[in-house]
Amino acid sequence: MGYPLDTLRALGVTLKNLVRPPTTVEYPKVTRPRSERYRASFALLHDENNEELCIGCLACERICPSQVIAITAGPKIQSVTTGKKRGTATDFTLDLTACIFCELCVQVCPTDAIIMTRTQEDPGFSREDLVLTMDKLYKNEKDRPAAWGNATKLLGMQEQEAKKDE
Amino acid sequence: MSAPQPQHRIELAVHEGEGDLMLVNFGPQHPSTHGVFRIKLLLDGEIVVKAVPYPGFLHRGVEKLAERLTFTQLGPIVDKNDYIAPMTNEQAIFMAFEKLLGIEVPRRARWMRTLFAELQRVASHLLWLGTFALDLGGALGGGATVFLYCFRERELVLDLFEEVTGARFHYNTHTMGGNRHDLPAGYAQKVHATLDVIAARLVEYEHLTSTNRIFDVRTRGVGTISSELALGLGLTGPVLRASGVDHDLRRDAPYGAYDEVPVNVMTETSGDCLARALVRIREMTESIRLARALIDGMPEGPICGAKAIKTPTQFKAASGQVYVGIETPRGELGTYVIAGGNERGAAPYRLKIRPPSYHAMSVLPYVLPGHMVSDVVAILGSLDPIMGEVDR
Amino acid sequence: MHWLLWSVVIITVLMTTTAWALWLERKLAARMGSRLGPTMVGRHGLLQPIADLLKLLQKEDILPEAADGALFNLAPILTAVFAIATVAVVPFGEGVIAADLDIGVLWVLAFGGLMVIPVWMAGWASNNKFALLGGMRAVAQAVSYEVPLVLASMVPVILAGSMSMTDIVHYQQQHSWIALWPTLPGLPAFLLFLLASLAESNRIPFDIPEAESELVAGVSTEYTGMKFGLFYMAEYIHTLVSSAIGAALFLGGWSGPFAPGLHWMLLKTLGLFVFIYVVRWTLLRFRQDQLMRLAWVWLVPMGLVLVFMAAVVVVWGGA
Numbered sequence: 071m072g073y074p075l076d077t078l079r080a081l082g083v084t085l086k087n088l089v090r091p092p093t094t095v096e097y098p099k100v101t102r103p104r105s106e107r108y109r110a111s112f113a114l115l116h117d118e119n120n121e122e123l124c125i126g127c128l129a130c131e132r133i134c135p136s137q138v139i140a141i142t143a144g145p146k147i148q149s150v151t152t153g154k155k156r157g158t159a160t161d162f163t164l165d166l167t168a169c170i171f172c173e174l175c176v177q178v179c180p181t182d183a184i185i186m187t188r189t190q191e192d193p194g195f196s197r198e199d200l201v202l203t204m205d206k207l208y209k210n211e212k213d214r215p216a217a218w219g220n221a222t223k224l225l226g227m228q229e230q231e232a233k234k235d236e
Numbered sequence: 237m238s239a240p241q242p243q244h245r246i247e248l249a250v251h252e253g254e255g256d257l258m259l260v261n262f263g264p265q266h267p268s269t270h271g272v273f274r275i276k277l278l279l280d281g282e283i284v285v286k287a288v289p290y291p292g293f294l295h296r297g298v299e300k301l302a303e304r305l306t307f308t309q310l311g312p313i314v315d316k317n318d319y320i321a322p323m324t325n326e327q328a329i330f331m332a333f334e335k336l337l338g339i340e341v342p343r344r345a346r347w348m349r350t351l352f353a354e355l356q357r358v359a360s361h362l363l364w365l366g367t368f369a370l371d372l373g374g375a376l377g378g379g380a381t382v383f384l385y386c387f388r389e390r391e392l393v394l395d396l397f398e399e400v401t402g403a404r405f406h407y408n409t410h411t412m413g414g415n416r417h418d419l420p421a422g423y424a425q426k427v428h429a430t431l432d433v434i435a436a437r438l439v440e441y442e443h444l445t446s447t448n449r450i451f452d453v454r455t456r457g458v459g460t461i462s463s464e465l466a467l468g469l470g471l472t473g474p475v476l477r478a479s480g481v482d483h484d485l486r487r488d489a490p491y492g493a494y495d496e497v498p499v500n501v502m503t504e505t506s507g508d509c510l511a512r513a514l515v516r517i518r519e520m521t522e523s524i525r526l527a528r529a530l531i532d533g534m535p536e537g538p539i540c541g542a543k544a545i546k547t548p549t550q551f552k553a554a555s556g557q558v559y560v561g562i563e564t565p566r567g568e569l570g571t572y573v574i575a576g577g578n579e580r581g582a583a584p585y586r587l588k589i590r591p592p593s594y595h596a597m598s599v600l601p602y603v604l605p606g607h608m609v610s611d612v613v614a615i616l617g618s619l620d621p622i623m624g625e626v627d628r
Numbered sequence: 629m630h631w632l633l634w635s636v637v638i639i640t641v642l643m644t645t646t647a648w649a650l651w652l653e654r655k656l657a658a659r660m661g662s663r664l665g666p667t668m669v670g671r672h673g674l675l676q677p678i679a680d681l682l683k684l685l686q687k688e689d690i691l692p693e694a695a696d697g698a699l700f701n702l703a704p705i706l707t708a709v710f711a712i713a714t715v716a717v718v719p720f721g722e723g724v725i726a727a728d729l730d731i732g733v734l735w736v737l738a739f740g741g742l743m744v745i746p747v748w749m750a751g752w753a754s755n756n757k758f759a760l761l762g763g764m765r766a767v768a769q770a771v772s773y774e775v776p777l778v779l780a781s782m783v784p785v786i787l788a789g790s791m792s793m794t795d796i797v798h799y800q801q802q803h804s805w806i807a808l809w810p811t812l813p814g815l816p817a818f819l820l821f822l823l824a825s826l827a828e829s830n831r832i833p834f835d836i837p838e839a840e841s842e843l844v845a846g847v848s849t850e851y852t853g854m855k856f857g858l859f860y861m862a863e864y865i866h867t868l869v870s871s872a873i874g875a876a877l878f879l880g881g882w883s884g885p886f887a888p889g890l891h892w893m894l895l896k897t898l899g900l901f902v903f904i905y906v907v908r909w910t911l912l913r914f915r916q917d918q919l920m921r922l923a924w925v926w927l928v929p930m931g932l933v934l935v936f937m938a939a940v941v942v943v944w945g946g947a
Contacts, residue, residue, distance in 0.1 A: 076443075076448045076449045077910070077911060079448075080378070080910045080911060081907070081910050083910075084444075085906070087381075087440075087659075088656075088659050090662065092662050093391075094662070096664065104398075105395075105398045105399045106420075107399070107401065107417070108403075109402040109403055133308065133309065135310070135313050170313075170406050171408075172406060172408040173416075174308075174309070177546075178545065186402070217402060218402070225544045227539070228416060228539060229540065230418075266844065268841040282761065282764075282765075372912045373913055374835065374839060375841065377835065377909060377911065378833075378911040378912050378913075379912060381660055381661045384661035385661070450911055450912045450914060451912055454914070608916070609761065609842055610839070610842050
């Protein structure tokens with residue numbers, strides 16, 4: 071078809087889209103619905119006795135492809151929940167500036183201590199704002215909704231049928 | 237088949253006495269270089285006399301990094317190579333590792349990977365169509381409108397990925413021996429609903445682009461790549477198929493679920509920008525058909541054939557080397573692994589990635605001369621280069 | 629002294645209209661692209677033009693080291709002056725005109741043609757290769773499209789037998805809109821005029837001098853702050869004035885039932901303006917050689933035939 075007809079047809083498309091509702095949402099006011107598994111930031115968890123779940127085993131530090139996790143293992147203490155000796159972490163930092171959100175640290179955690187949250191960190195004015203310290207990670211447990219995944223669920227999903235076979 | 241070799245430097249003296257030539261550095265900071273890419277253009281007025289491409293501005297040393305990290309850690313790292321279709325990078329690298337380690341992938345995982353690959357192809361080609369229109373129509377005009385439409389629909393595909401993996405870019409959903417995330421309940425309906433929308437809107441995009449006369453005159457006969465040149469330079473994917481070579485790894489060397497779900501390969505013969513555009517647009521329709529077939533026939537069963545990742549050094553291979561090529565939206569993405577790296581064989585000794593875009597870019601010095609500056613943008617856009625993959 | 633009064637009024641109104649025409653375009657483009665457009669400044673982003681202006685004024689004024697300072701600074705000023713000068717002869721209503729010249733049409737075409745000089749000046753003085761290419765394209769395009777534009781404008785001039793804009797509108801009040809009757813030279817001449825003015829004001833599909841996907845920003849590549857703002861403003865004024873002249877020459881100007889003439893004139897101008905922008909946000913762009921071929925192979929012969937037809941209508945049509 072010639073230029074005039076093609077132009078009219080193209081105009082038809084754009085005018086049709088003119089009356090369609092816009093896709094854009096004004097972000098801080100409206101938030102796009104996020105899926106249940108959405109992963110945006112991190113949190114460290116407590117158990118039902120308000121005891122820190124992290125035992126300072128360094129599994130996440132070792133698996134991290136970007137090497138953004140740094141943990142200082144603390145002394146062994148008597149656990150209130152189980153009554154057994156368990157490890158602790160005195161320091162836990164996660165550098166979000168280099169994090170690639172691969173979820174491997176969540177998957178390898180033996181105690182389901184680290185999980186991902188469904189809302190992201192607030193923007194900051196310095197790089198230090200994006201380094202998640204232990205305080206921030208425990209604060210995220212209360213402030214931010216947790217994502218679906220933790221180590222038990224992720225491993226269960228991947229090994230569901232394998233277990234049946236055994 | 238041997239191809240003529242381009243000269244590596246622009247020798248200004250060679251063109252002395254042919255009138256005044258102007259040297260233009262097209263990029264690395266230029267709106268239409270699809271990232272950071274530099275072409276040295278020697279112009280006679282508006283006509284390109286000689287073109288020398290300079291890749292490397294986005295080099296991140298992924299292949300070197302692969303020698304330090306272990307097999308389990310590399311999946312999420314390669315996500316960023318082809319940043320328009322991250323899922324295919326994971327698929328390629330884990331297929332190579334699985335072949336090296338002799339791990340069997342369960343049927344459901346293969347079908348899921350293939351489904352993701354086809355959805356990814358739709359998303360990637362949508363983005364290509366948008367940026368190609370942007371190249372032809374400008375950021376302050378019709379091009380931008382097409383670009384936004386394409387992004388709107390691409391987002392729907394990303395929503396589908398988010399539903400499964402929880403991420404829109406860094407999926408890290410492929411793992412050694414299968415997938416990390418299973419499909420959630422009611423996923424098939426969501427896939428069908430999204431594909432319905434995209435299939436209907438594709439017609440609209442064709443009215444704005446491929447069946448529009450202006451698009452036609454801008455692309456027909458522009459940047460013609462002969463099948464000899466395409467084969468000689470190792471071009472793959474839609475660029476090769478547009479030059480009349482019927483080659484598609486999905487059909488010729490089936491992997492994943494392609495042996496059970498046959499692919500119709502789209503080809504064109506003219507080898508110009510229009511042919512490449514038509515091949516990609518038809519591939520979108522074909523991928524939508526494949527994705528529907530895959531989600532409908534999705535088998536039940538385990539999604540991971542190996543033990544889930546727990547430690548970095550869990551998988552070890554002391555010796556051996558493998559090459560695995562898969563058909564990404566841009567062509568053959570090859571992964572070549574030599575086993576026996578650090579930590580007693582838990583890392584590759586050497587990892588070589590063969591990116592399809594890098595080879596597609598090598599055609600530029602051959603096809604650009606004789607075209608106008610406007611065509612440079614069109615030709616570059618029609619090759620669908622992804623700089624993250626070119627430079628790695 | 630009424631012409632002085634009208635000059636001041638028209639220029640003030642034109643400048644503010646341009647600003648909000650810009651808002652209208654942004655909103656329209658946004659909704660066509662499934663976006664929202666400006667929403668933050670004022671209700672529905674209505675104060676966005678003011679915010680834009682303030683932002684442009686605050687920007688650092690950069691003069692490239694290798695640029696020709698005098699020409700570089702003069703170019704945006706001249707562009708704006710020429711763009712505003714064309715509005716002098718546009719009749720917005722009976723007597724609502726800054727200068728009712730008896731060579732009104734010639735004045736408009738002359739200043740439209742002059743626009744190419746500052747554009748080339750900017751392209752040359754920037755000492756930037758992309759700006760130079762943009763300038764060269766602009767000159768080639770303007771010179772080519774000047775011809776069909778003049779030929780299309782000659783049709784109403786011949787029919788009305790006068791070069792004064794007011795007389796042409798009067799003629800249309802007595803007979804009918806030139807775009808409607810006589811249809812044969814009228815309607816094609818109107819379309820030709822529209823097409824040529826799209827090219828004159830560098831609108832898609834003819835925006836190759838800017839062509840930001842190829843030439844970064846064409847002639848305005850090196851301009852910052854308010855100097856860039858002047859180019860930008862001139863472009864919009866040019867489009868607005870082209871729409872107004874199209875409305876006056878072919879769509880009966882201020883003539884229309886029920887409402888005072890000014891309303892009709894503004895409505896018609898706005899209609900053409902919106903049409904130009906809807907087309908802009910729909911189509912891709914041509915390549916410069918295709919543009920030249922379109923002008924010289926199709927549009928110029930078409931214009932000549934239309935002028936001839938207009939003459940035939942006048943001589944034998946018994947107008």
